[in-house]
């Protein structure tokens with residue numbers, strides 16, 4: 012008995028010692044000295060030498076692993092990715108402090124090896140540091156390139172491309188085989204975006220498009236050198252910088268060809284009757300002031316295609332996947348579209364105003380499948396305090412929009428369920444994604460918020476309406492459960508292509 016008591020006493024003393032040690036280690040980590048000042052850093056998981064917190068992210072996609080870590084460590088969390096301190100915001104309150112209360116302090120983008128390689132040939136908007144250049148191109152986007160009148164002017168292009176999408180689905184469906192919705196939708200979006208950017212009269216269009224797509228793929232990749240910026244070994248081992256530079260060179264070569272072609276057509280007096288496209292505006296000096304240099308023109312084209320294509324395509328693919336898994340929602344959306352377009356032969360944008368449920372379907376898809384799940388990284392420009400914690404200057408900041416969209420604290424116990432009707436209920440009826448409601452931030456918020464919302468929604472709405480108007484959709488025979496896994500990358504696109512069975516209901520002309 013006495014021995015047992017002694018053992019218990021020893022165990023208790025050992026446990027207290029261990030707890031004290033852990034507490035000291037934790038407190039030391041959280042209240043680190045920075046330039047002689049003691050900081051109250053956000054909490055985070057334990058770190059290893061060299062790799063920091065990276066072992067906590069192994070085995071799951073970053074936005075999912077970070078959500079799981081946040082459930083344990085809180086809505087503002089400090090990680091270390093190799094050498095890089097990274098703060099992750101995972102709640103609406105944390106997102107609001109970063110993108111509203113301290114928006115100016117977090118309005119710049121980090122310079123990493125990959126971004127240096129990507130912008131070596133010219134600086135556009137998405138990766139530009141906060142400053143005069145960014146302000147100019149941002150204003151240009153808002154007023155000239157992506158504003159409602161410009162987006163409206165591309166309506167004919169979108170309707171024609173949506174009709175081409177419907178025709179392709181009809182051809183594939185005619186054989187009775189399943190249709191690769193992912194591939195057809197990606198082609199539709201790329202074509203609609205590129206035609207809005209450069210028109211449809213360029214030679215070598217296929218090569219241009221393929222190269223832009225490759226640029227998006229390479230830029231979205233993971234760079235070892237980004238995590239260990241001071242390591243020459245990491246730089247040498249990392250193929251990414253070389254790959255990015257080669258792709259950027261090829262893109263610039265093709266882009267210069269397109270620009271020359273445009274200038275030649277203009278000089279020959281052709282094209283006056285054509286609709287002005289985004290490249291025309293950029294070449295015309297971009298809305299007044301000194302003309303943009305050629306590097307900026309190229310980089311803007313790359314950024315707009317990069318930011319607009321995969322995001323919109325991925326959202327459309329997820330919307331179709333979610334609808335097929337929820338037949339009641341699919342039937343309701345189809346009934347709405349077919350009633351609004353009754354007697355018409357194809358979807359036209361003026362009829363889309365009468366499709367409120369279709370819009371809720373897109374909103375709910377963006378809530379569950381934020382196309383850029385961690386938004387684009389920001390960097391802290393000046394020491395800041397967020398949710399009572401210190402965020403040192405130079406820290407990379409990620410906002411986990413994916414986790415925020417699925418947070419039960421904001422969305423209730425069915426937060427993980429696809430239910431567009433939630434936006435008809437009083438609790439969520441007023442919630443929108445335009446940067447004022449921080450529980451729904453698939454486009455970000457504040458100064459660096461996506462300037463392409465109107466463009467993106469227009470591209471998605473006419474395509475979704477067309478697919479639902481002309482066809483009935485089902486899982487292919489033999490498929491019981493749809494694979495909803497996401498792929499690794501900056502965007503949370505589907506891991507596997509979406510194959511569905513389509514039956515023509517309203518034949519395309």
Ligand code: HEM
Pocket residue numbers: 136137138139149152157314315316318319320322323326381382383386387388453454455456458459460461462463464466467468
């Ligand atoms: C479903 C469609 C789209 C989604 C979900 C989306 C999402 C986003 C997100 C999350 C950001 C980063 C915001 C931040 O850092 O707070 C962003 C930035 C940006 N987006 Fe979009 N986007 C979409 C479509 C588009 C389209 C169609 C365009 C243009 C054609 C576009 C152009 C841009 C640009 C230029 C930026 C960089 C803004 C800056 O750094 O100042 N986006 N987008």
